[in-house]
Amino acid sequence: MGEPTQRTIKANGISLNVAEQGKGPMVLLCHGFPEGWYSWRHQLEALAAAGYHAVAPDMRGYGKSDRPEAIDQYTILHMVGDLVGVLDAFEVKDAVIVGHDWGATIAWHTARLRPDRFRAAAILSVPYRPRSEARPTSVMPQTADAQFYQLYFQEPGVAEAEFERDPRATLGAMLYGGSGEGAAAIRASAERAGRTVGVGMVSRKDGMLPKVQVPLPSWLSATDLDYYSAEFARSGFRGPLNYYRNIDRNWELMGAFEGVKVVVPSLFIAGDHDMVIAFPGAAEHLANMKQFVPQLREIKILPGCGHWTQQERPTEVNAAIVEFLRSLPG
Known part of the structure; x- marks a missing residue:
């Protein structure tokens, strides 16, 4: 084709x-x-x-x-x-x-x-x-230590700074974390540690991205991740985050x-x-x-x-x- x-x-x-x-x-x-x-x-x-x-x-x-x-x-x-x-x-x-x-x-x-x-x-x-x-933002969950990711996205420049530091690591973490494999791994590690996972919650201290490198999910090739990374390295995250700010x-x-x-x-x-x-x-x-x-x-x-x-x-x-x-x- x-x-x-x-x-x-x-x-x-x-x-x-x-x-x-x-x-x-x-x-x-x-x-x-x-x-x-x-x-x-x-x-x-x-x-x-x-x-x-x-x-x-x-x-x-x-x-x-x-x-x-x-x-x-x-x-x-x-x-x-x-x-x-x-x-x-x-x-x-x-x-x-x-x-x-x-x-x-x-x-x-x-x-x-x-x-x-x-x-x-x-x-x-x-x-x-x-x-x-x-x-909507008035009913999103937040605690002293964490807030719902859509609240984290509200303040212009904050999430951009975290995500644009290393677009490839950012996209790799998000694509793995949201995938079936990532979700299962996150749930299993939380169960081992005896804690519950707050869905979509972001630490006020540490931000959203994991501090460790994550694997590539099976459905995403290194070439696919390279393509995404190059796009975001050029375009940045402000436009995408602005969706949440509306x-x-x-x-x-x-x-x-x-x-x-x-x-x-x-x-x-x-x-x-x-x-x-x-x-x-x-x-x-x-x-x-x-x-x-x-x-x-x-x-x-x-x-x-x-x-x-x-x-x-x-x-x-x-x-x-x-x-x-x-x-x-x-």
């Missing part, structure tokens, strides 16, 4: 780098944190082989795409606008949207707000979450859409070792999802799989997405 090709497009007033492969109806792939178009390398090829035009942008702030400086340029409405802009740049009427991690949240809202342009949604890792009653602002903005459901056919896939599925309240979101996503076709849970769903389990994820695409009307 050849390799994906990359080019720069104009979308929603900024330049986005996109990787694409194949011909046919468009499938738009939205990555999460801390990744890039490259996290979809296995899906681009499989979707192209199945007769689709797979398009994976470096999302705003990432890779070779534009990285606006101002924090307020990274709201959920900017992201939805970027994806509508991608369809316009390619002059296509509609597409199926696929999202993982932050890209999952963005894809849910894109399908929800623009069902005229996005005819179906396949979402990985992050279930649909209705708007909370309270401002969590409360997004909550304010989305009040306007209270009660709007995701009405397009949808598929949800996650690993049973995914830290997002372990977050407080996640089981409830999974159980109630059909209330907010009435055309949810299936919730597929992959045993032993961690957070990096499409990279850890490409064969199962590709098969599930292609089957879902082929089941859609028209």
Whole structure:
């Protein structure tokens, strides 16, 4: 099938780098944190082989795409606008949207707000979450010694300093720590030490990254890690972290859409070792999802799989997405 090709497009007033492969109806792939178009390398090829035009942008702030400086340029409405802009740049009427991690949240809202342009949604890792009653950061866990990682990300410059010191070590630690293998190892070592693991908690004293070198997970090659490292060495972490700095602002903005459901056919896939599925309240979101996503076709849970769903389990994820695409009307 050849390799994906990359080019720069104009979308929603900024330049986005996109990787694409194949011909046919468009499938738009939205990555999460801390990744890039490259996290979809296995899906681009499989979707192209199945007769689709797979398009994976470096999302705003990432890779070779534009990285606006101002924090307020990274709201959920900017992201939805970027994806509508991608369809316009390619002059296509509609597409199926696929999202993982932050890209999952963005894809849910894109399908929800623009069902005229996005005819179906396949979402990985992050279930649909209705708007909370309270401002999100006000209810995130924190203690005298530790805080939830999304709180750690709020102060501009702090997480950037830790992560940019050695991008390769940062990405290696995050990709291993969030994977099925990493999650199992962390849990086992906590059990041996007789302590519980606070999901997503960051030490106020030591920061987020482990002080020891971690192994490469089996699904990630040294070449893959080199690619990610070079991207982040060039682009830095400010853009990606700015997504988190808009969590409360997004909550304010989305009040306007209270009660709007995701009405397009949808598929949800996650690993049973995914830290997002372990977050407080996640089981409830999974159980109630059909209330907010009435055309949810299936919730597929992959045993032993961690957070990096499409990279850890490409064969199962590709098969599930292609089957879902082929089941859609028209």
